[in-house]
Amino acid sequence: MKKHNFTAGPCILAPEVFEGAAAAVREFEGMGLSLLEISHRDKKVVAVMEEAQQRVLKTLGLGDDYAVLFLQGGASSQFAMLPFNLLTSSGRAGYLNTGTWATKALEEANKLAPGQALELASSKDRNFSYIPKGFAIPSGLDYVHYTSNNTIYGTQMKAFTKTDSLMVCDMSSDIFSRQMDYSAFDLIYAGAQKNLGPAGATLVVVRKDILGKSGRYIPTMFDYPTHIKGESMYNTPPVFSLYVSLLTLRWMDAQGGLPEMERRANARAAALYGEIDRNPLFVGTAATEDRSPMNACFLLHDEAAHKDTFDALAKEAGLVGLAGHRSVGGYRASMYNALEQSSVDALVEVMREVERRA
Numbered sequence: 001m002k003k004h005n006f007t008a009g010p011c012i013l014a015p016e017v018f019e020g021a022a023a024a025v026r027e028f029e030g031m032g033l034s035l036l037e038i039s040h041r042d043k044k045v046v047a048v049m050e051e052a053q054q055r056v057l058k059t060l061g062l063g064d065d066y067a068v069l070f071l072q073g074g075a076s077s078q079f080a081m082l083p084f085n086l087l088t089s090s091g092r093a094g095y096l097n098t099g100t101w102a103t104k105a106l107e108e109a110n111k112l113a114p115g116q117a118l119e120l121a122s123s124k125d126r127n128f129s130y131i132p133k134g135f136a137i138p139s140g141l142d143y144v145h146y147t148s149n150n151t152i153y154g155t156q157m158k159a160f161t162k163t164d165s166l167m168v169c170d171m172s173s174d175i176f177s178r179q180m181d182y183s184a185f186d187l188i189y190a191g192a193q194k195n196l197g198p199a200g201a202t203l204v205v206v207r208k209d210i211l212g213k214s215g216r217y218i219p220t221m222f223d224y225p226t227h228i229k230g231e232s233m234y235n236t237p238p239v240f241s242l243y244v245s246l247l248t249l250r251w252m253d254a255q256g257g258l259p260e261m262e263r264r265a266n267a268r269a270a271a272l273y274g275e276i277d278r279n280p281l282f283v284g285t286a287a288t289e290d291r292s293p294m295n296a297c298f299l300l301h302d303e304a305a306h307k308d309t310f311d312a313l314a315k316e317a318g319l320v321g322l323a324g325h326r327s328v329g330g331y332r333a334s335m336y337n338a339l340e341q342s343s344v345d346a347l348v349e350v351m352r353e354v355e356r357r358a
C-alpha cells in the first residue's frame with residue numbers, strides 16, 4: 001500500500017510523474033534505449049532541457065531576460081556561487097537570517113568575503129520560530145538574500161521588502177507553490193528535491209544583465225555565464241533529475257498551474273493547522289502569521305503521555321516522514337505540491353483519535 005508521505009525532502013511527487021520516470025528509464029521515447037544511457041547531446045535530451053527551461057519561465061511569469069539553469073551541487077553550492085557572482089570586492093550583501101539554511105548561506109558568503117555579508121536581522125533568539133519584520137536594510141548593498149520558506153522551522157515569508165539592491169531568494173522548499181510577482185527577484189534558486197523532482201538538480205533562475213560584474217576570479221563551474229553560454233549543458237547535466245522535473249512541470253500545468261497549487265496548499269494547511277489549533281493535545285511551534293503551508297511543525301504538550309499512541313496510530317495509518325528536525329523536535333508534516341488532501345485528512349484523523357484515547 002502506498003504510504004502517506006510527509007517527508008521534508010527528497011519528497012513526494014505525483015503518481016503520473018513516477019510512472020513517466022519509470023517508463024523513461026526502461027525506454028525513452030521509442031529510442032530502444034533508456035534515458036539513463038543516452039548522451040545529453042542527443043536532440044531528445046536537448047529538447048527536454050529546452051522545454052523545462054521554457055516551462056519554468058512560463059510558470060513563474062518571467063520573460064527571456066532571465067536564464068534558467070539546471071545545475072548540480074544542490075542549493076548548498078549556491079550559497080558559494082552567489083557571492084562569487086554578485087558580491088563585488090568592496091561591496092556588501094545583506095542576509096535575513098531565518099533558519100539553518102539562511103545561516104549557512106550567510107556564513108558561506110563571509111568565507112569568500114570576510115565581513116562583507118551582513119546579517120540584516122535574525123530570529124535565532126526564538127529558535128527561528130518567526131520571520132523578523134520591520135528591520136532596516138542599508139541602501140547600496142550588492143544584494144539582499146532571503147529564504148522564502150524555512151523547511152526546518154515551518155515558517156514562510158509572506159512579503160519581501162524591495163530595495164535598491166538586487167534581490168536573491170532561496171526558494172528550495174516552496175517554489176511553484178504560490179502565486180507571486182517573481183519578477184521582483186533577480187536570482188532565485190532551489191534544490192529540485194523539495195517540490196520539483198528528485199535530488200540531483202538545482203534550479204537557478206537568474207536575470208542575465210546582473211552577471212559579469214563582481215570583478216572576482218570565478219572558478220569556471222561556479223560562474224553562471226559558463227552555464228548560460230553552454231545552455232545549461234556546459235558539462236553533463238543531471239539528465240534524470242532534469243527529466244523528472246520536466247514531468248512535474250507538465251503535471252503542474254495540467255492540474256491548473258500555480259493558482260491550483262496555491263489553492264491545494266492552502267486547503268491542506270487550513271485542515272492541518274485547524275486541527276493543531278483545535279486539538280488540546282497539540283501546539284504549533286511557528287508564529288501563526290508566519291506559518292508555512294509547506295512544512296507544519298507541531299509538538300505534543302505531553303510527549304510522555306501521548307507520543308507512543310500517536311506514533312503507533314500514525315504507523316498503522318501509513319503516515320511516514322513525520323519526525324521533526326532534531327533542532328525543533330516533535331513533528332513536522334511536509335505538505336508539498338503532490339501531497340493529496342486525503343493524506344492530510346488521514347493525519348488529522350490520527351490526531352483526533354489520540355485525543356479520543358487520552
Ligand SMILES: *Cc1c(COP(=O)(O)O)cnc(C)c1O
Binds near residue numbers: 073074075147170
Ligand atoms: C534543503 C534546503 C537546502 C539545501 O539543499 P541541498 O540541495 O541539499 O543543498 C537549502 N535551502 C533550503 C531552504 C532547503 O530547504
